[in-house]
Amino acid sequence: MSTLVFLEHHGNELLKPSLGVLSKATTLDQDVSGVVLGSGVRGLAEQAAKFGASRVFVADRPELEAPLPQPRVDALAGLVRDREFDTVLFASSVLATDVAGGLAARLGAGLNWDLTDLVQQNGSLIGKRPALGDTVYVDVGWKDGPRLALIRPGTFDPQGVAETQSVEIEDLEPQFEDFSLAATMVEQAHAESEGPLIEDADVIVAGGRGLGAPENFKLVEELAQALGGAVAATRAVVDAGWYPYATQVGQTGKSVSPKLYIACGISGAIQHKVGMQGSGLIVAINKDPNAPIFEYSDLGVVGDLNDVVPKLTELVRQRKS
């Protein structure tokens, strides 16, 4: 195998889901390369070395400053062809999904998405994919290379390597297609969230319609803060304007798999379930004893979240202090 991992960044950090995929790749292949594409990103290559990359390709170009997919497809297509990578792995994100789709078309390559595991089986790479609302697990493979895969964020934890190997950094000089540079970013409004991003969080506290009113999200926020976790929301409350879309978990939002997921006032419709049922442990608090979420939670509490959640926050704070 020769594996390339797309390392996405935001600001001066490589994103945790990308580093998780990099760590996983090093368990499947001895020689794993990462690639960082952006402007002013050369310093990020060293970060990748801490997670096992033996080589990091860097394209540091103004055309790659905005997080737009098409110039990245150009850069990756050239790299994969020149170095004959047979496997290219991505952690799913808005950007990575478009990059992977474009790259599949450019290379005429197979792309499998929404994978929750990668294994070697009789010498070939197999991806595991939950399908049809996670009611069936599908083993997917590739006829030949290059094999492209999008991994659900949160599937793999970044594992720092004990001794940082010396990393080889290679500069790329990508050739861009005219049509790839046609779309331009005219405005970016990045709300800097205070807590961790939901894709990165080990603990997520999520709120739904059962909170009753947008101001009650503070119960969820306080619990998340006490646990050092992130706040997530359901489709219903995002549509109602109670909470930003970037926090939405579910079929039309993000898929997350934290170690702990606490659902407050969430009925647990299938559209929500598909985004969070990969979580390690699910705790649900809902006053409706028949809420579907109780069918797939590890601990279900039938009760009023206005009573339970503040008490829980207080108890967690006491334990931590």
Add this chain to the structure above:
Amino acid sequence: MKIAVCVKHVPEQSKRIDPATKRLDRSGEGAINPFDVHAVEEALKLKEDRGGEVVVVSMGPAGAQDSVRKALAMGADSALLITDEAAAGSDLVATTNVLAAALESEAPDLVLFGQQAGDSDGAVLWAAVADRLRRPVISQVADLSVEDGKVRGKRQTEFGYDVIEAPIPAVLAVSDAINEPRYPSLKGIMGARSKPQRTVSLSELGLEGGITGEAGSKTVVQALSDPPPRGDTVKIEDDGSAAEKIVEFLAERKLV
């Protein structure tokens, strides 16, 4: 302005994967992918504002005619359905080969997609089609405007809002937050049948064998299995001590 909207016919109820072919069973009742209805609506709004025509493009089994008709009943002007046994089982690359050929023959100014396929949860097709058509792409668009030969889309990402602009012709995928789709009127439903609808085979699109269907696919489904079982659910009623019980439960698992 000519707008092509790509719609997918997806199984409606009792979705299952056929264990023999390992393909999604598409023999039962189907309906238009709910996400694509938003793309149809957005195309119709653009047409109402600026004039032009809306053509529906779909690839699928003969039953996909139902989904095409729904889009026509909403107000689209014409339809192109690519249906061919040799296209069954197409993966992303094979589907891209077919759709790109169909879209090239239509030569639209804008190509619209919904934000994902309701059956496969795929959200990669527009980027692949845009690459093949060599056109700019903007995905997840929640607010769309067209001006001076340019299209401008606002969208949300993990980090906040982006506003992206691209010259026309372009490919767009719209989020389902972009609009509230209209219901077809009775007149629309009655009129749909008489609108121009073409059904074409792969050879009529000039496509040769080997690049579509399973033969043209680069991915394979190897096996199906049940999802891993979850542990037993512990369910308690709050008698005033639920918070303590949750903390105990988490402490036992070293999560607090």
